[in-house]
Amino acid sequence: MEDTGTVVAFWILATVTVGSALMTAAVRNLIHAVVFLIVSFVGVAGLYITLSADFVAVTQVLIYAGAISVLLLFAIVLTPRGSRDNAESFLRMPALVLALLTGATLGYVALDTEWSIAGRDGFEETASAIGEALLDRYVLPFEIASVLLLMAMLGAIVIVRPEGANEEGAE
Amino acid sequence: MRLDAKWYDLRDIGNAVGALLEQINDCGAPDWVPYVVSSLIGVVGILLWTVLSVLAFIWIERRVVGLMQNRIGPNRVGPFGLLQPVADAIKLLLKEAITTRNSDKVLFWLAPIVVFIPTLVIFAAIPFGEKMVLADLNVGVLFLIAIGSINTIAVFMAGWSSNNKYAMLGAMRTIAMLISYEIVQVLVLLGAVLFVGSMRLGDIVAWQDDYNTWLLFMQPLGLLGYVIAGAVEMNRSPMDIAEAESEIVAGYHTEYGGIKFGFFYQAEYLAGFGIAAIIVSLYMGGWTLWGLEDWVPGWLIFLAKMYGVFFIYIWFRGTLPRLRIDQLMGFAWKFLLPLALVNVLVTGGEVLLWQEAGLSAGEALPLFGVVNIALAGALVVGWAIALGHRSRERVAHRAILTNELGAIYYGEASPRL
Amino acid sequence: MTLKTEPFVVNVGPQHPSTHGVFRLRLTLDGERILDADMVMGYLHRSMEKLAEERTYTQNIPFTDRTDYLSAMTGNLAYVMAVEQLCGIEVPARALWLRTIMAELQRLASHCMAIGIFANDCGAWQTPVMHMMRDREKILDLFEMACGARLTLNYMRIGGVSRDIPPEFMPATRKFVREFPKKIAEYEDLLLENEIIVARSRGVGVLTADQAIAHSVSGPMLRGSGVAWDIRKADPYAAYGKVDFDIAVGTNGDVYDRFVVRIAEMHQSIRILEQALDMIPEGPVHAQLPTATVQPIGQPVAPLALRPPVGEAYGRIESPRGEIGYYIVSDGSPAPFRFHIRSPSYINLTPLKLMTVGATVADAIVILGSVDIVVGEIDR
Numbered sequence: 013m014e015d016t017g018t019v020v021a022f023w024i025l026a027t028v029t030v031g032s033a034l035m036t037a038a039v040r041n042l043i044h045a046v047v048f049l050i051v052s053f054v055g056v057a058g059l060y061i062t063l064s065a066d067f068v069a070v071t072q073v074l075i076y077a078g079a080i081s082v083l084l085l086f087a088i089v090l091t092p093r094g095s096r097d098n099a100e101s102f103l104r105m106p107a108l109v110l111a112l113l114t115g116a117t118l119g120y121v122a123l124d125t126e127w128s129i130a131g132r133d134g135f136e137e138t139a140s141a142i143g144e145a146l147l148d149r150y151v152l153p154f155e156i157a158s159v160l161l162l163m164a165m166l167g168a169i170v171i172v173r174p175e176g177a178n179e180e181g182a183e
Numbered sequence: 184m185r186l187d188a189k190w191y192d193l194r195d196i197g198n199a200v201g202a203l204l205e206q207i208n209d210c211g212a213p214d215w216v217p218y219v220v221s222s223l224i225g226v227v228g229i230l231l232w233t234v235l236s237v238l239a240f241i242w243i244e245r246r247v248v249g250l251m252q253n254r255i256g257p258n259r260v261g262p263f264g265l266l267q268p269v270a271d272a273i274k275l276l277l278k279e280a281i282t283t284r285n286s287d288k289v290l291f292w293l294a295p296i297v298v299f300i301p302t303l304v305i306f307a308a309i310p311f312g313e314k315m316v317l318a319d320l321n322v323g324v325l326f327l328i329a330i331g332s333i334n335t336i337a338v339f340m341a342g343w344s345s346n347n348k349y350a351m352l353g354a355m356r357t358i359a360m361l362i363s364y365e366i367v368q369v370l371v372l373l374g375a376v377l378f379v380g381s382m383r384l385g386d387i388v389a390w391q392d393d394y395n396t397w398l399l400f401m402q403p404l405g406l407l408g409y410v411i412a413g414a415v416e417m418n419r420s421p422m423d424i425a426e427a428e429s430e431i432v433a434g435y436h437t438e439y440g441g442i443k444f445g446f447f448y449q450a451e452y453l454a455g456f457g458i459a460a461i462i463v464s465l466y467m468g469g470w471t472l473w474g475l476e477d478w479v480p481g482w483l484i485f486l487a488k489m490y491g492v493f494f495i496y497i498w499f500r501g502t503l504p505r506l507r508i509d510q511l512m513g514f515a516w517k518f519l520l521p522l523a524l525v526n527v528l529v530t531g532g533e534v535l536l537w538q539e540a541g542l543s544a545g546e547a548l549p550l551f552g553v554v555n556i557a558l559a560g561a562l563v564v565g566w567a568i569a570l571g572h573r574s575r576e577r578v579a580h581r582a583i584l585t586n587e588l589g590a591i592y593y594g595e596a597s598p599r600l
Numbered sequence: 601m602t603l604k605t606e607p608f609v610v611n612v613g614p615q616h617p618s619t620h621g622v623f624r625l626r627l628t629l630d631g632e633r634i635l636d637a638d639m640v641m642g643y644l645h646r647s648m649e650k651l652a653e654e655r656t657y658t659q660n661i662p663f664t665d666r667t668d669y670l671s672a673m674t675g676n677l678a679y680v681m682a683v684e685q686l687c688g689i690e691v692p693a694r695a696l697w698l699r700t701i702m703a704e705l706q707r708l709a710s711h712c713m714a715i716g717i718f719a720n721d722c723g724a725w726q727t728p729v730m731h732m733m734r735d736r737e738k739i740l741d742l743f744e745m746a747c748g749a750r751l752t753l754n755y756m757r758i759g760g761v762s763r764d765i766p767p768e769f770m771p772a773t774r775k776f777v778r779e780f781p782k783k784i785a786e787y788e789d790l791l792l793e794n795e796i797i798v799a800r801s802r803g804v805g806v807l808t809a810d811q812a813i814a815h816s817v818s819g820p821m822l823r824g825s826g827v828a829w830d831i832r833k834a835d836p837y838a839a840y841g842k843v844d845f846d847i848a849v850g851t852n853g854d855v856y857d858r859f860v861v862r863i864a865e866m867h868q869s870i871r872i873l874e875q876a877l878d879m880i881p882e883g884p885v886h887a888q889l890p891t892a893t894v895q896p897i898g899q900p901v902a903p904l905a906l907r908p909p910v911g912e913a914y915g916r917i918e919s920p921r922g923e924i925g926y927y928i929v930s931d932g933s934p935a936p937f938r939f940h941i942r943s944p945s946y947i948n949l950t951p952l953k954l955m956t957v958g959a960t961v962a963d964a965i966v967i968l969g970s971v972d973i974v975v976g977e978i979d980r
Contacts, residue, residue, distance in 0.1 A: 017215050043290065043343060050336060070325045078332025078365070082358060085339055139322055139382055252730035352610075352632075352961070504796045505723020507962045508632070572795075577802060579793040582857070582864035584846035585828050593809035593826030597851045597860075 029055030197314020225317035251501035280441030290344035295446035297337040302453035312481040345438040370523035371408035388469030403559040413458035459492040621975030652939035665752035673706035674919035676756035682915025695760035710920035721969035760886035801855035805967035819922025825853035905934035943977035
């Protein structure tokens with residue numbers, strides 16, 4: 013993080029990410045909130061790139077901005093119209109207090125810790141490193157995760173099936 | 184490669200850019216200037232080239248489709264109608280870009296831009312020549328898929344913000360289609376990456392050049408799957424359900440006019456070029472042509488191949504009718520996805536065999552190629568029959584010719600063709 | 601777990617690239633499935649039936665062109681047959697054969713259009729339409745040779761046809777009849793076995809034979825559902841009793857079968873044309889009509905107008921869309937008392953709801969295309 017380019021990029025990306033995350037919570041229209049969320053996802057992907065984690069960055073865009081946001085949008089579309097407003101609720105004050113407390117805790121921890129420099133350089137080929145790790149050291153969690161995904165897909169099919177409705181985008 | 188690396192060596196424009204950057208370095212500029220300059224040159228170059236290509240192809244497509252339909256295409260504006268794209272562009276610019284009253288104004292304005300940007304960004308990762316890549320990413324293939332997946336959001340934004348039932352219907356159909364075919368895309372490209380062992384597009388092209396073979400001979404199922412999935416990504420016929428003119432008027436861009444529609448239009452062509460470029464890089468050897476690139480500039484070969492692949496898509500559009508949305512999705516999930524999985528399995532097995540058994544490239548690759556092609560043919564035909572494509576209910580037939588007045592033939596068997 | 605969804609109403613038309621004219625279909629959709637289909641007609645109503653009551657019988661012949669403007673010859677023919685039945689006029693032989701030739705040429709032109717538009721509805725971006733138009737142009741050239749018009753022909757007259765064919769008509773028609781089967785073979789190659797067209801149209805819009813008969817459907821729709829009924833055989837008119845041809849019948853009652861039946865009918869039309877071109881006799885092309893009533897002495901000469909005897913007649917023929925019939929009631933005056941058109945498109949549309957409920961929106965368009973409507977006929 014020495015040269016000017018990375019620093020400038022970091023600050024721009026950080027502003028975009030945090031700013032759009034704040035707007036997600038603040039804006040009234042739910043669809044706009046999801047769009048801001050997508051912007052913050054892409055910002056996070058950019059931050060990954062400044063850390064030279066290219067595989068993770070691209071996967072972040074592919075999964076989060078490409079698939080999960082579609083899921084969120086569908087969830088919003090299927091909500092009845094009345095609750096499609098990110099409107100005032102009586103929980104605003106407690107939520108604000110809680111958010112400030114969490115932010116303060118995290119900030120204090122972040123500033124107080126002695127961060128050490130990583131002992132090794134970045135990977136040359138992150139994709140192959142991740143791949144080898146997934147199939148070598150972390151093969152059990154990998155298999156469990158795929159079984160979990162399979163269960164989720166089967167569950168979705170079972171939920172949708174009996175009425176024969178044409179659920180668009182059924183995964 | 185065997186290039187001279189002189190700055191006037193046109194066979195790779197990267198040489199000229201490299202010489203310029205060296206000059207800048209020699210002048211003692213700060214470190215970041217060469218990066219900025221090279222990115223700027225790349226960006227401007229891609230922008231200019233894409234805009235010119237789109238203009239040219241508007242004319243080419245209309246003339247070619249016109250010839251297929253036994254008519255002359257545009258021939259009024261300029262000699263042979265060559266100024267037709269210019270006329271189209273001027274018309275789109277001058278038209279009033281209406282924003283309907285009840286639409287979501289910000290999203291309505293934003294959607295064409297979000298549709299257009301990914302199609303441009305794809306070209307950043309594609310190698311036009313050995314030193315002509317704007318961003319030679321280590322995860323190039325995955326990057327291309329990720330950029331394509333942003334299309335889904337943009338389409339939804341366009342459909343939703345129009346506040347129009349037809350547009351919403353079109354957007355929903357499109358998203359369902361795009362998600363289904365994204366999975367097929369990933370699995371199919373995985374096969375190609377397995378053979379090469381790297382996701383860098385430059386490496387894939389170099390592999391095809393080193394082993395003197397095109398990956399399409401090794402991965403026929405992959406090519407088939409990717410051509411179809413690519414057509415779906417482009418929203419082109421035979422999968423132009425999203426803008427099915429004869430059904431829901433114009434789908435998710437019904438409400439768009441003027442330059443906003445111009446963005447959608449251009450994005451469609453650019454996506455087409457992008458998919459064609461990916462097919463050429465991954466399956467058809469990129470900018471190499473078995474040694475011809477020593478004389479002819481690599482980027483010219485690349486462009487020629489890319490335009491050739493795009494011509495095939497134009498051919499599809501002029502010839503084939505359109506599938507229904509549920510048939511299209513059934514095709515993706517029930518037909519292409521199992522084939523893609525089998526492809527990954529077989530490819531993985533072959534790569535393992537190649538490494539473990541220590542075969543040389545000369546014996547292994549032709550064997551794999553023949554096996555893959557035969558397997559592809561057998562699987563496609565066999566799986567189609569297994570899914571019932573040749574059953575009595577799905578097969579073409581003729582009418583019965585009779586002279587008995589008043590007879591009822593309902594429910595009987597029809598004569599086969 | 602059921603999701604609470606609301607069906608919504610989508611308006612297909614009246615301005616729509618695919619409704620074959622100004623026709624409105626209100627579909628109640630649940631997602632993509634159609635729950636209800638409601639037709640709203642009348643956008644092209646020109647009150648022809650009432651206007652015809654003010655004009656003489658001969659002046660009404662151009663009206664019959666404009667009801668079914670895509671097959672004007674058959675419209676003309678049904679009307680003049682009704683009036684001839686009413687008056688008891690006998691048409692000379694040459695006129696009968698000429699009528700047969702023209703009706704079959706018209707059937708070819710109309711089916712060309714129907715098949716092209718059907719492929720267009722399936723999504724084949726105008727390519728089949730352009731090929732069909734190219735061949736339809738040749739037929740329209742023949743019509744222009746014979747009567748001077750291409751679309752609204754006004755060729756038939758009460759008692760025959762308006763004029764004899766010019767000498768260049770026969771060689772041109774023979775040439776056309778020789779070359780057209782190759783074109784039909786081209787369409788069959790491109791369309792009959794096309795996987796996508798078969799997938800789009802088989803099993804879609806099924807109408808069983810009983811339902812078809814119950815709804816008095818006629819034409820290729822009826823024959824597509826398996827009922828072998830053709831008015832050219834059941835109630836032969838013009839010269840159809842003397843030529844040899846078959847009825848094309850489908851077996852499944854779906855959209856694909858109607859398409860296949862139309863192609864087979866085109867083959868049969870060529871067969872009829874070949875025989876007619878050889879068997880046509882020489883002779884007059886128009887009968888001597890009974891003159892009007894006695895001219896009063898000492899008064900200006902009144903123009904002769906056809907005054908049929910009091911009574912009613914129903915003239916029906918097989919148009920490319922089905923049975924077209926004209927019901928004329930005469931009260932002895934030069935203008936008809938009642939002029940009613942039994943239009944095939946209108947009757948064929950009645951089972952549309954039956955066919956489309958449960959299908960998707962894309963199917964509804966294809967089904968509407970297969971009924972082959974002409975809105976001029978529906979609304980009159």
